[in-house]
Amino acid sequence: MITAERKPFEQIKAVTDQFENILVVGCNTCVAVCLTGGEKEAEQLASQLRLQRQNDGVGGTVETVTVLRQCENEYVDSVAAQVEGKDLILSTACSIGPQLFADRFPKVRVAPAMNTNMLGVVKQHHVWTEYCAACGDCGIFNTGGICPIVRCAKTLLNGPCGGSQGGRCEISPDVPCVWQLIYDKLASFGLEGNLSRIGGPKNWSKSSSGGPRTMKKEGFEP
């Protein structure tokens, strides 16, 4: 899932202070699941802004609405009536949401309330860990189902580096060395010998270089 965290309030305030009538738009998908930008968080932010603006003597209104997915035109279009008359759309979605709102409502200013940070899994309630870098060329079959691109601090394809100490990464004793994890996992299958082979070059053309990626599912044209 995409995870995102709310921007510091100071930054949000600096943007919103310039506008009179604000619509805080929540997103009930990934950011709701990671407890940062769903309907409830959007309402909290709106309430916080109203209190701040009341305290600072700023006029205008702060309303809130939530859509199921801000990454879909149809859901974004569904709140057109609420956008009417607003000076600023403040989105609590990942960065996709505010961009799509900016596309669909070109006359209204749009601001993100969130910083999008990673693709992660729930390690425990309230804790998420990054598992994927969306590199576009997944090779985890050869690494025991563990991604060294995102989980190695140096993105090494042939590890470990010299900084691995007792199975921990040199950046922090809290971070396991992913190549130690990969070795242990492959050893559990009796495949540790595979690591003596040097992995081939990775196809980085599918990653974030060479312009925005587009995915097209052939045969599904309307």
Place this chain on the structure above:
Amino acid sequence: MERKLTENISRSSARPVPGDARLRPPCEVACPIHTDAQRYIQLVAEGHYDWALAIIRETNPLPQSIGRICAHPCEEACRRGGVDEPIAICNLKRVASDGAKASGLGYEPPKVEFTTGKKVAIIGSGPSGLAAAHDLALLGVQSVIFEKQPEAGGFLRTGILNYRLPKNILDEDIDYIRGMGVEIRTGSAIGGEINFDDLVQEYDAVLIAVGLSESRPLPIPGADLPQVLLAVPFLEDVNAGRETSGLGKDIIVIGGGNVAIDVARSAKRITGGKVTMVCLEADHEMPAHDWEIADARAEGIEMICSQGPSAFVGDGKVEGLQVKKCESVFDEHGRFSPTFCETELSVIPGDTVIVTIGQMSNLTFLTENGPAVNERGILIFDREQCTTSRRGVFASGEVVTGPGAAVNALASGKRAAIAVARYLGVDVNFSHEPVAIGEVPTDVKEKIKSAPRRQMPARDSGERLKDFEEVETGLGEVDGRCEASRCLLCGSGARFSETKCIACLTCVRVCPYGAPWEDKDGLGGIDPDKCQACGICFTQCPAKAIDLVMLSEDEISGRIYEAVSAGGDLELGCWYSQSRVAPDAALVALPCTSRLSVSLLLGALEAGATKVHVAVCSEDDDGHFVHGHRQTRAAVTEAKKLLEEAGLDPEKIALELVAVKKCMQST
């Protein structure tokens, strides 16, 4: 014209799924009139006695009387009984009505408009007749009750003694019904000056609710001896304050039911002598309620079980009762079919015998035009439609249902009111038959704090035998609210919206009781058998897919806005706290402060509160709910952080510790 009544009708139905409105607490389902006990108990816990009484009155037209004498099948069904002891539901009904009376609220009868123009004659002013008249009035139908006794109330007045149901309490209940426009003509026996056929002609419908007003005699040798008395005339004399002639000092009461207990306890009070009950049933089979038997024993009444009377012994006056051993009372199908050992005879000495073996109706007022009675002298009756064989003539109460608890007679009268109203063309709206939620699962039971049931205080057994004043003195406010606080709020927890759920599993992860579930398809729900209504899943759900059945977010929000609309401080506390943390602040009390979301806390300030005091129990005391205080602390911490970020004083929201009522402490 469409009318609504909370009376339910039986109909077959599939087991409801969580969230189905038919799924109700078992106390409500077990109650013959389906009183929303859980709701009024919540209101008692909060101290809103007049609101509680209003909830009771929705289904119960005699709240004060029933609050003293009810057989309370609700308590047998109470899920708390599976944890420690059932809630004292009946006693809390009395707490509600006594509390409302003290405040002077909730006793004004509603203004009723008899818009239908129809008029019904009801014969008998017992619980069934009164309930029918009450409900007909609410449906816009006027009725006149004909009562042969000089005062209204039926067996509640003539058969139940003052020490259990004081007459002034019964009078207040009846006056309320009179206040709704129901006319009660006492001293008006049908069959005398008023002919039954005339009644049928004059009124749009007639309801026979005469009850079982006569004692069944015991046709054994010696039955004509002067000291052989019958229960009903005896009780009528006692209740009317008339002298009860023929009583000696060594009294035998034949019978093992509740009426026999009343007879025995009365005789004990009048004579101060020896009173012995003799019954067919074995000790554990006695039909009287356990608590009635215990009260009687506490007053020194002896009980001889498994004995069948075979003759009254004496020559010109009673000297004793000959009995034979009763080997069994019921056959293999559970039907009454006693068998005796004819050779095992004995004589119980005594100078008076009061026969209390059952009652029967007096239907001599019926004319040959009907309604028809069967060969046993019992009215022929359609149980579903409450109709008799004569068109426009209905029947309800013990005359057709047989003997039972007063609340059953109320239920029968209420059912008849609907039948009569429909016959008169009133469109009555029914609600579905409720279905009880299941037992508390074992893993949840272990997380529920044990708390002792508050016992009803009573006058000392020696003292109470000196008069007919009320024995039970009432739980009082402190014990009443403590007792109400034990309620598990069954079925009033979280409401799950399938359309809003994003399958994030947050509720599954945070619930202390394991109530939410989500399957592999992302379909979920909240198991009402497990849910304890703490509100933690509601405050944590990021998509607002969970709200609360009792005190929803909108209701809490509304109460907060109402409390602080004029400014000032606000205290948000729980029902169970012993004391206020901000006595001058407006108070909004919740079942648990874990129901307070960050939005509600900030919303209180937006609504105008100058400061919000959140009263929470200490970290080493979970109060009523497991982990409740943790959620409250987290919400307050988050709200304070948001305030600080926004440049407001975080101390506008203060977390303050309170003591939990002693009744909620572990035992």
